[in-house]
Amino acid sequence: MKKLKKVLLGLLSIIMAVSLAACSKSSTSKEKKDYTPKSLTVAFVPSQAANKLEARAKPMEKMLSKKLGIPVHVTMSIDYTTVVEAMKSRKVDVGFLPPDGYVLAHKQGAADVLLQALRFGIKQPGGQNTKNLVDSYRAEILVKKGSKIKSWKQLKGKKIAVQTPTSSAGYVFPVAELEEKGLNVLKDSKLVTVTGHDQAVLDVLNGDTDAAFVFEDARNLVKGDVPDIMNRVVPIYFTKPIPNDTISVRSDMSPAFKKKLAKAFIEIGKSKEGHEMIASLYTHQGYVPVKDSDFNVVRKYDKIIEKEEDNK
Template sequence: MSTFKRPLAALAGLCLAIAGSISSVNAAPQTLRVSAIPDEAPTELQRKFEPLGKYLQQKLNMNVTFQPVADYAGVVEALGAGHIDLAWLGGFTFVQAQQRTGNAIPLVQREQDKVFTSTFITADPNIKTNQDLKGKSFAFGSVSSTSGHLMPRYFLLKDNIDPETYFSRIGFSGAHDATVAWVEAGRVDAGVLNTSVWNKLVEEGKVNTDKVRVYNTTPTYFDYNWTVRGDLEPKLVEAIKQAFLDLDPANPEHKEILDLQRASRFVETSPENYRGIEEAARSAGLLK
């Protein structure tokens, strides 16, 4: 090879190496890393994810792993840092993730997430309405929970009930099932949680309904969704979305997945659906 051709060959090799490097950076991840807000016990989250993870693995033809986090903020930070690719978020957590990342994309939500509610519970026979909570102790879920804190607080404030002055004490249980446990054990006089989780606990006999009862329900609002980080390869994003939309309740295997997700089916969603939650968060002083 001539001395003139050698530099050209070397340059060509360098260009190929750089192109390969760029291609690997932009390529879809070999493993889809999935997480979720810890609104229930870790064992329950893992149980709900297992059949969904296997389904996504088959549909996407790639490894799918579940990465639990310690708290709600951990999901937002992991998504923003690129440590996870797909996350199950509450409406408020999505707003926080979008603010943190600038490009988080909500893909799908359950049909019922368009008309979600929170349920107020108590074991005190004297509590019939929220007005009866004056001077009582009260439990929210996580500080960052849409259905366990933000929206119930928002609706309480609309009823001229300021939790900081109206209640004798406020506790944050950290999760919906923990809120029920607190109320049942008498640690607080009343509490509020995700209506879907309440119904599930009742169906599974995990709450003593002779002791704990519902006394109020909030108006409806948008809540949970599956969100991806915005720098994922667009074809992968579309494939993930389509995988959820393809879940058919008439298919027994799909129905098992949907039942565990407390979903009738998944439908497309968009950032605009969560503008109301963002406004509620700002009015409640939970978002700057």
């Protein structure tokens, strides 16, 4: 009888331990889904000179803080991979990520998409804005006017200014589409990584590179300093549409706070001061809800890049 009692007590202990572990796990899981920031850290990556972007982004701290009722800190990161890692380690709550940056973050369980940016459409030639708001844009390949390079076919062996590998317009889409056409620029051209699409435009203008992969129409970023840039640097290729940039959030953020945050960003985009700020940051004109499945085209292009890098 004593032996049976010991066995039953042992089984009871095991059951209680498993039950407690399950409860603990359930509690942890619940906590991960209910993260509500007491202060908010928002990360940007320069698409232009970092000092200019940081100065233009600073007003967002005050605007968001007023709407959310918590302190907000805006920070600059050197590239999108850094932002993804910071979100993964829970050091950054909100990231302004391009499509590829978001896809990478979501794949790693670091972020969920909250909103997508709206931009004015671009009319070519001349790279001027239209009055239509669109949820996609294109990448373009630029060369110096008068260059012997007239087609993407002539980029073999040439020096090309690009952004980091998580930049949709500055890397992924041009590289993937040229691969589909039969040109492996990773192997057959010299890619030079630069910081900012404005720098890529200037590198072409100054003859530091033969071409550049940038978003359409990045030439406007330097028009203030180089008024005739549209005549001196010209596009020779445009990619298919790319989903616009995202505002992405930590994957453990609570649904209630996500809703509050989305409302705040949308309202900021509609206000006069807020609209001027976001337009100066990334030429954003406002924000709208978006689904993860809207970025499947990006995943397709990422697979092309992965295959190309394996064959490099």
